[in-house]
Amino acid sequence: QVHVVESGGGLVQAGGSLRLSCAASGNIFSILVTRWYRQVPGKQRELVAGISSGGITNYADSVKGRATISRDNAKNTVYLEMNSLEPEDTAVYYCASFDRRAYAYWGQGTQVTVAS
Numbered sequence: 513q514v515h516v517v518e519s520g521g522g523l524v525q526a527g528g529s530l531r532l533s534c535a536a537s538g539n540i541f542s543i544l545v546t547r548w549y550r551q552v553p554g555k556q557r558e559l560v561a562g563i564s565s566g567g568i569t570n571y572a573d574s575v576k577g578r579a580t581i582s583r584d585n586a587k588n589t590v591y592l593e594m595n596s597l598e599p600e601d602t603a604v605y606y607c608a609s610f611d612r613r614a615y616a617y618w619g620q621g622t623q624v625t626v627a628s
Contacts, residue, residue: 514538514617518607521622529595532622534607536588542611546590548581550603550624557606561592575601597626 520532534546547562561571561581569581580593594601604621611617 514540514543514609514611516607516609516617516619518605518619518622521605521624523625523627524597526597526599526626526628528597528626529593530597530624532592532594532605532607532624534590534592534609534619536590536609536617539611540588540609543609544612546583546607546609548590548592549606549608550601551606551621552603558603560605563590597624599626599628602626 515537517535518532520530524530536543543565545562545564548560549557550560551557559572560575561579563569563581563583571579575594578594578596583590602625604623606621607619608616
């Protein structure tokens with residue numbers, strides 16, 4: 513079992529930056545990849561970025577060049593840093609950790625609001 517908790521959301525002005533954190537606990541050695549998603553009411557959840565246990569990263573085209581996903585293994589935490597934020601980045605951001613069976617452990621989400 514893995515428990516995932518997101519933090520770091522809030523209100524930010526357009527053009528600003530923020531850093532989201534995804535802290536995992538429990539059977540963390542079973543985690544192969546951690547991904548950040550976001551969702552706007554009425555729309556499908558969208559993949560934002562992912563990072564494997566080996567440090568391989570991938571990004572959605574919509575955030576490429578503006579987002580950096582990283583991990584601190586000592587803290588069992590994955591970070592998502594985003595800059596040049598746009599109102600279109602407003603969403604609830606979710607972190608999900610996937611184990612070897614591709615089972616996903618989801619956090620509760622953190623709201624990011626970008627004001628124009």
